[in-house]
Amino acid sequence: MKRRHLLGATAAGLAATAWPAFLREAFGDGAACDETGKPAAAAGSLVQVSAAFRRARQAKRALLVFVIPADDGAKWERGHAFGELLNFGADRDIAPLAGVEVVCATMADLKKLVPSAGDGEPLLVVVRTDKVPVAATQLDVALPIYDRMRLMTENREELLKRDDAIAAKRIGALGALLRKGLGAGADNLEARAASVRARLVKAPPAGARWAIASGCGTEVEGVDETGMMACGMGHVPSKSRRFLYFFAVEGRGAPPR
CATH class of the missing domain: 3.40.30 (Glutaredoxin)
Structure with a gap:
């Protein structure tokens, strides 16, 4: 390996060790660990x-x-x-x-x-x-x-x-x-x-689910008996009826997990 390539790889490695734990993990450098050595x-x-x-x-x-x-x-x-x-x-x-x-x-x-x-x-x-x-x-x-x-x-x-x-x-x-x-x-x-x-x-x-809005309620695809009211919308434009649902089915007011 050429010396400049080795130095570049070393610098990149040192920089990676300074990243937050979740960022190191996202970059695929193995499971990130906290100060105790346990996975973060x-x-x-x-x-x-x-x-x-x-x-x-x-x-x-x-x-x-x-x-x-x-x-x-x-x-x-x-x-x-x-x-x-x-x-x-x-x-x-x-x-x-x-x-x-x-x-x-x-x-x-x-x-x-x-x-x-x-x-x-x-x-x-x-x-x-x-x-x-x-x-x-x-x-x-x-x-x-x-x-x-x-x-x-x-x-x-x-x-x-x-x-x-x-x-x-x-x-x-x-x-x-x-x-x-x-x-x-x-x-x-x-x-x-x-x-x-x-x-x-x-x-x-x-990070989302597909759902159907009928104007009378909302049905989340793949979830039984959701039947949630769609914020009082009695009319839903035809091209808007299947939409990305950004709420947790359980909590209804939180982003999907």
């Missing part, structure tokens, strides 16, 4: 982010975080927007996800692992796992919202048309955001999009 376990949903980071690093790909807001109402809104993208996005909208590891997490948990993730609650954060220190980029855009007041003034046909138009704008905005942050390569779009649907639509991304 990550707390709460940080486990999900650490595991996803490790998978991304081992696969030599970036980590994409779907950010879970702290506010419960915002959780519903964002979960529906992500559901629209994954279930109804065109190939070009979702194909960029083929090259990244995806996880759903709060900014509070992400910043424990990646302090450079920044402030606020952007829609997405891209974490480049091949950088030391880890590099993070926020991706955000203002999404159109559904005007629920029109439920009282529009007939059903007009309402459905308006819903579909708003959903198309939301999906388009998220797709453009992904292409901007992850790349807009046009090669093998159909195959890449198919791989995303197989990985993230049939089963949910880590």
Whole structure:
């Protein structure tokens, strides 16, 4: 081995020993230990982010975080927007996800692992796992919202048309955001999009569950007798009905573990 390579490897190793225990574990350097020599376990949903980071690093790909807001109402809104993208996005909208590891997490948990993730609650954060220190980029855009007041003034046909138009704008905005942050390569779009649907639509991304909102309640997929009221929403736009559920089924008010 050349001397400069040896020095570089040694410096990297010394730097790694200075990382927090959960970060050393996320980088796959064996089980992290605390000052007593016992394995140090990550707390709460940080486990999900650490595991996803490790998978991304081992696969030599970036980590994409779907950010879970702290506010419960915002959780519903964002979960529906992500559901629209994954279930109804065109190939070009979702194909960029083929090259990244995806996880759903709060900014509070992400910043424990990646302090450079920044402030606020952007829609997405891209974490480049091949950088030391880890590099993070926020991706955000203002999404159109559904005007629920029109439920009282529009007939059903007009309402459905308006819903579909708003959903198309939301999906388009998220797709453009992904292409901007992850790349807009046009090669093998159909195959890449198919791989995303197989990985993230049939089963949910880590840190979330798929659920169905009927307007009368919410059914979490794979969970018996959930039947939770959907925050009083009597009408759910058709493309929003299957959405990412960011609550613990048991506690209903906490992020998924």
